Amino acid sequence: MGTSRNVERRTILKAAGASAAALGLGATTACGGDSGSGDGTVTLRYAWWGGEPRTIAIKKTIALFEKKYPKIKIKPEFTDYEAFWEKFQTQASGGNPPDVFQNAVGFLRKYDKRGVLLDLKTQADAGNLSLDNFRNGVLANGQVDGKQIGIPVGANTMALVIDLKAFEKAGVEAKFGWTWDEYFDALQTIQDKLKIAGDTGYCSIMYLYDLYLRQNGKAFFTDSDLGFTEDDLTQWWEDGYKRVRSGLIADPKKIEQVKPKSGLSAGLAASEFTWDNFSIRYEGEGESDYGLAPIPTMDGKNTGQYLGSLMLSAFSGTKHPKEVAQFIDFMVHDPEVGKIMGYDRGILATTEQYDAFKPTDANNKGVAAYEDEVAKAEVLGKITPHPSGADVIEAAFLRLGGEVTQGKTKPADAAKALFSEAKAAFAG
DSSP: OOSOOOHHHHTSEEOOBOOOTTOOOOOOOOOSSOEEOTTSOEEEEEEEEOOHHHHHHHHHHHHHHHHHOTTEEEEEEEEOHHHHHHHHHHHHHTTOOOSEEEEEHHHHHHHHHTTOBOOTHHHHHTTSSOOOOBGGGGGGGGEETTEEOOEESEEBOEEEEEEHHHHHHHTOOOOTTOBHHHHHHHHHHHHHHHSSBSBSOOTTOHHHHHHHHHHTTOOSBOSSSBSSOHHHHHHHHHHHHHHHHHTSBOOHHHHHHHTTSOTTTTTSBSEEEEETTBTHHHHHHOSSOEEEEOOOBSSSSOOOOBOBOEEEEEBTTOSOHHHHHHHHHHHHHOHHHHHHHTTBTBEESBHHHHHHOOOOSHHHHHHHHHHHHHHHTTOOBOOOOOOTTHHHHHHHHHHHHHHHHTTSSOHHHHHHHHHHHHHHHHHO
16 A cells, blocks of 8 residues: 555455454353462453444353363353443452453443552562563554553554445545545546445544544543644534435435445445454445545645554453453464454454464455554554543544434534533543
8 A cells, every 4th residue: 555556466465353342242241350269260251342243252262271271161241332341440449350352442441440450560570471472563552551451452443444346336545544534536437426425434433533632633532631622623523424415425314224234235335444353344234346545635745544453451459460461462462362362353463363364265365464554654653642521522522423414413513512411421
């Protein structure tokens, strides 16, 4: 992606990825706190969110770990994304969260502030966990104020998924370095020629707005606040609403009607912004061919992109910090674990696992190639800090952006509400 070579070969890569985090699976019942037994065996609770394929894979990795460490038993707890964090909030408040759990950047400062997260650097210093061999600087995603409170298991980045057939029929192409104006011109051509919307709706995607802000020298968050103004956000939502009214962005009501299917795979629009490793859904849902295309830019170069990640964190009050560290180390470094998990949680974070897993299908090859091209283009920056309360603000951004595009709330009023809710979230 660092050059303007053939777009078919270098920037329209076959879509790929993994189950979206919100896919559901019934929760298991939690079983008290961590425990030990008379023979020296300890039990650790391990919790995550995700769909059935992730759960099946993780249970296989647990079996491998227990075979290598017969004195450590793992009790799994799993549910869907929303239920996971509702349950975790209750557990954390009661002093009984899992020993090890799947985490994300939006929750790090929140639970670090409450003293819930273990600084895993102490266990690394003790030799129980290796912090070496993480790819593309992704280890920094789990660092807050000099502490290592999350260990990445995978990495992903924002991408534009496009309907390849629609773009071809309309005679437009996506290429690295294209500008937002060129992107919207392409969508207008698609609308004119194919009589479908160009985009499914981007106004509510906090992480995309973050990229746009980064392209303009700002960011969604600072360490402790929002990194933009009400006027900035009002303009973003005003522009988005105009494009909904013009038909360039799909009718939000129609998008709601086809859920849980995506508006892209339902044929309502020709493109959609999402995390690259979520893109496998389109091949399974739709009847067209889909590909990953570059993020539009302001200046023909800077996309504002960075590598996000899911990670593993540990409870600061665990009775077995050494065993917790050994478990996390195994889960992020063991090559066999990498082969089992594949790209379910993003491109594998460590070189040991990345080298061990060789994708054979076009989808996963496409995601790996996309991230490789983004890295080669030298546009990747550091992830934007997420202060305590970021999770609440992301939910508010999604809700208010939806109200704007549906015509329920004026952009300026929605922006004002977002800032008000953000202030309360930061204070909490």
